[in-house]
Amino acid sequence: MTRNFSDFYGFLLARLKDSLALTNDQMRQMEEERQLLRHKADSIYTGLATYLVNLSDGYDRKEAIKRITDAGDSVWTEINAEGPFLKKLLTPGQMRLLPVPIFNMITAPNIHSRFFFGF
Numbered sequence: 001m002t003r004n005f006s007d008f009y010g011f012l013l014a015r016l017k018d019s020l021a022l023t024n025d026q027m028r029q030m031e032e033e034r035q036l037l038r039h040k041a042d043s044i045y046t047g048l049a050t051y052l053v054n055l056s057d058g059y060d061r062k063e064a065i066k067r068i069t070d071a072g073d074s075v076w077t078e079i080n081a082e083g084p085f086l087k088k089l090l091t092p093g094q095m096r097l098l099p100v101p102i103f104n105m106i107t108a109p110n111i112h113s114r115f116f117f118g119f
Contacts, residue, residue, distance in 0.1 A: 004072040005041050006079060008102055009034035011117035033085055040078045044071050076114055083109045087093045 009030055017027060055064060061078040072080065078109030083106045087095070095106055 003073075005075055006114075006116045007034070007038070008117055009037065012102075016097070016099075020090070020097055022094070026089055029089055030119070033082065036077060037082060041075045044074050046079075047071070076112070080105055080109070080112050092111070 012024075013027060013030060013034070016022075020029070048067060051065065051067055086102070087106045090098075090106075095103060098106070098116075099115075101113055102112050104113060
């Protein structure tokens, strides 16, 4: 999961909470949303892991790769769907201070980019 999941909420909370001047309420809401997003990603990858573990010896490699790719795409769909939550949570001034990929997720929701923060 760590190769295809960006814990951007963890990054914001650990590294940018002071720069963004996040309130206690914003941090609480962000942590709650972080846990929901992680649960969604865990569910997607648990389904994939179950599929992979149960493959027979003569499994279809193309189908397995498709399932892996689809799981990654599903996780990123969930990540990119966080834009409206952040737009509602943060002030315009706070949004301007976000890293470009997260700012774009909020302001240009059709981009569907993938970005990673080393957190």
